[in-house]
Amino acid sequence: xxxxxxxxxxxxxxxxxxxxSLASLARGEMVVADxxxxxxxxxxxxxxxxxxxxxxxxxxxxxxxxxxxxxxxxCEKACRFDAICDFTVDPxxxxxxxxxxxxxxxxxxxxxxxxxxxxxVSDTRFGTMVHAELLPGEEASGKLVAMVRKLASxxxxxxxxxxxxxxxxxxxxxxVIASITGTDLALVMTEPSISGVHDLERILAVTKHFGVEAxxxxxxxxxxxxxxxxxxxxxxxxxxxxxGRLPFDPGVVEAMVQGKTLVEVEGPVGDxxxxxxxxxxxxx
Amino acid sequence: xxxxxxxxxxxxxxxxxxxNMxxxxxxVDLVDCDVEEPNSYLFFPDLEEKESSDCTVAIxxxxxxxxxxxxxxxDFCAYNALAVFPQQVLLFQELCHGCGGCALLCPEGAISEGxxxxxxxxxxxxxxxxxxxxxxxxxxxxxxxxxxxVKAEAKxxxxxxxxxxxxxxxxxxxxxxxxxxxxxTEPTPFGLYxxxxxxxxxxxxxxxxxxxxxxxxxxxxxxxxxxxxESIPILLEIPxxxxxxxxxxxxVLFSSVMTEWQEKFVHLLGKIEEAAK
Numbered sequence: 269x270x271x272x273x274x275x276x277x278x279x280x281x282x283x284x285x286x287x288x289s290l291a292s293l294a295r296g297e298m299v300v301a302d303x304x305x306x307x308x309x310x311x312x313x314x315x316x317x318x319x320x321x322x323x324x325x326x327x328x329x330x331x332x333x334x335x336x337x338x339x340x341x342x343c344e345k346a347c348r349f350d351a352i353c354d355f356t357v358d359p360x361x362x363x364x365x366x367x368x369x370x371x372x373x374x375x376x377x378x379x380x381x382x383x384x385x386x387x388x389v390s391d392t393r394f395g396t397m398v399h400a401e402l403l404p405g406e407e408a409s410g411k412l413v414a415m416v417r418k419l420a421s422x423x424x425x426x427x428x429x430x431x432x433x434x435x436x437x438x439x440x441x442x443x444v445i446a447s448i449t450g451t452d453l454a455l456v457m458t459e460p461s462i463s464g465v466h467d468l469e470r471i472l473a474v475t476k477h478f479g480v481e482a483x484x485x486x487x488x489x490x491x492x493x494x495x496x497x498x499x500x501x502x503x504x505x506x507x508x509x510x511x512g513r514l515p516f517d518p519g520v521v522e523a524m525v526q527g528k529t530l531v532e533v534e535g536p537v538g539d540x541x542x543x544x545x546x547x548x549x550x551x552x
Numbered sequence: 553x554x555x556x557x558x559x560x561x562x563x564x565x566x567x568x569x570x571x572n573m574x575x576x577x578x579x580v581d582l583v584d585c586d587v588e589e590p591n592s593y594l595f596f597p598d599l600e601e602k603e604s605s606d607c608t609v610a611i612x613x614x615x616x617x618x619x620x621x622x623x624x625x626x627d628f629c630a631y632n633a634l635a636v637f638p639q640q641v642l643l644f645q646e647l648c649h650g651c652g653g654c655a656l657l658c659p660e661g662a663i664s665e666g667x668x669x670x671x672x673x674x675x676x677x678x679x680x681x682x683x684x685x686x687x688x689x690x691x692x693x694x695x696x697x698x699x700x701x702v703k704a705e706a707k708x709x710x711x712x713x714x715x716x717x718x719x720x721x722x723x724x725x726x727x728x729x730x731x732x733x734x735x736x737t738e739p740t741p742f743g744l745y746x747x748x749x750x751x752x753x754x755x756x757x758x759x760x761x762x763x764x765x766x767x768x769x770x771x772x773x774x775x776x777x778x779x780x781x782e783s784i785p786i787l788l789e790i791p792x793x794x795x796x797x798x799x800x801x802x803x804v805l806f807s808s809v810m811t812e813w814q815e816k817f818v819h820l821l822g823k824i825e826e827a828a829k
Contacts, residue, residue, distance in 0.1 A: 278589055279561065279564075280561065280562045280563010281563060304718075306719045307561050307718050309561070309742040309745055346656070363630075364630050365649060365653055402719070405720075405752075405756055406720065409718075437718065439588035441688060441695045441722065444588075462801065462803035463589075466591060467591070470690065474690050477690055477691040491794075492798060492801040524771075
């Protein structure tokens with residue numbers, strides 16, 4: 269089984285529209301996973317029918333029993349995350365380290381599990397989809413990403429599918445690292461802008477750091493042809509193939525409004541994605 | 553006053569709004585808390601007084617001589633950052649949150665604390681704008697300590713925070729303590745869905761919020777209907793214009809060329825001050 273992850277560095281460069289289109293092109297042969305767990309949008313294009321829901325237990329949180337608390341303030345002093353104020357714990361700031369439980373002289377602090385989100389295994393018109401929701405403001409998104417990926421691999425194995433397509437999150441931090449480690453290939457989306465190029469350089473350093481082979485696709489390449497050329501040069505220097513150049517097309521948003529992938533509607537972007545898919549397949 | 557600019561969905565124009573607003577107003581601290589991909593400074597090519605320092609977090613240092621391999625530290629660690637073997641104790645430093653629990657707990661006093669660098673804090677000035685930004689090191693998972701450190705350096709009367717995308721812990725850290733949160737979205741189904749999660753987050757934190765609709769004219773009416781239903785004010789609309797996209801792609805503040813926008817950004821601040829009351 270192969271795992272292909274779509275990531276970007278900069279947000280809004282077309283990860284989800286690309287991942288959905290690839291899922292459409294590989295329909296019947298793959299399982300798709302939405303690992304952008306704190307801003308998941310893939311379900312808006314794939315309209316999943318949930319067949320299984322699993323609770324996600326994130327980090328534990330500390331709770332202070334006011335009956336036992338003597339207001340000594342030791343816990344507040346020891347907490348490195350500024351999560352305790354006036355003898356109460358701010359669950360949004362608590363990282364579940366339990367230091368407060370060891371410094372409390374009156375055993376007033378206990379740790380409680382908290383459901384920080386849910387993972388779903390669902391049916392879509394292209395095959396099984398695994399996705400998740402992180403409850404607003406919760407932590408441990410990397411842990412939830414790992415859970416989604418595990419469920420997706422399990423489903424692919426069970427259904428005898430050769431490919432898992434992963435829709436990643438923007439950035440280079442914890443959820444991104446959790447999305448790319450151990451995958452076979454990363455498709456990095458970018459756009460021809462000063463921010464796009466800057467962020468591309470950083471995400472390519474991350475894929476290299478974790479030993480994941482990367483390919484690049486440039487979205488809206490015709491918005492700034494000079495910058496697209498610059499991206500081409502950067503990729504040549506780094507030995508990374510540019511497998512797709514997608515034109516700017518207002519039809520992209522129209523397809524999104526209709527809940528369709530770009531290969532299900534007529535248009536130049538769908539054609540460019542089909543071409544890119546041919547090249548990605550060769551690499552896989 | 554501290555105003556955070558957040559979005560849920562990435563690429564909706566947080567940095568566009570923050571940078572143009574800062575330049576139009578002047579006399580502000582612009583803090584780029586998108587430490588994974590900081591871009592704000594790219595729009596200020598004439599940076600002066602630039603200096604940088606390392607951002608460090610605490611990590612345990614284990615004195616192997618004193619250590620008896622009792623395993624209490626690894627049992628306690630909530631992040632599985634310590635593994636005790638008969639010959640040595642291994643630290644997986646990227647997993648360590650720096651809580652200090654292992655050092656507190658060790659019965660032999662064999663654990664002291666050191667530091668390790670997770671990124672850099674940069675400071676610079678461009679005209680009336682003081683820029684602060686964090687830059688997370690490649691391969692480093694934890695953004696929140698760096699966000700906390702870079703934010704702590706903002707001292708001005710008016711602070712604009714450019715938040716990372718998403719709705720998870722880095723966003724919470726960036727938005728926390730602000731007097732108002734400006735949510736930048738685009739009028740599409742993706743923009744709407746992620747906006748609705750972001751609204752739940754800032755409401756949970758009891759921070760008043762308003763919306764900027766970027767690339768207005770594309771997509772559908774969903775964002776507008778949602779804002780009306782939820783009584784969230786739309787404070788500014790920036791139309792989908794090729795000129796804005798092209799200027800921004802080259803790293804040019806579009807309001808420096810389309811100068812009528814400077815007044816609109818100053819006006820936006822006035823509306824925020826009004827709404828934050």
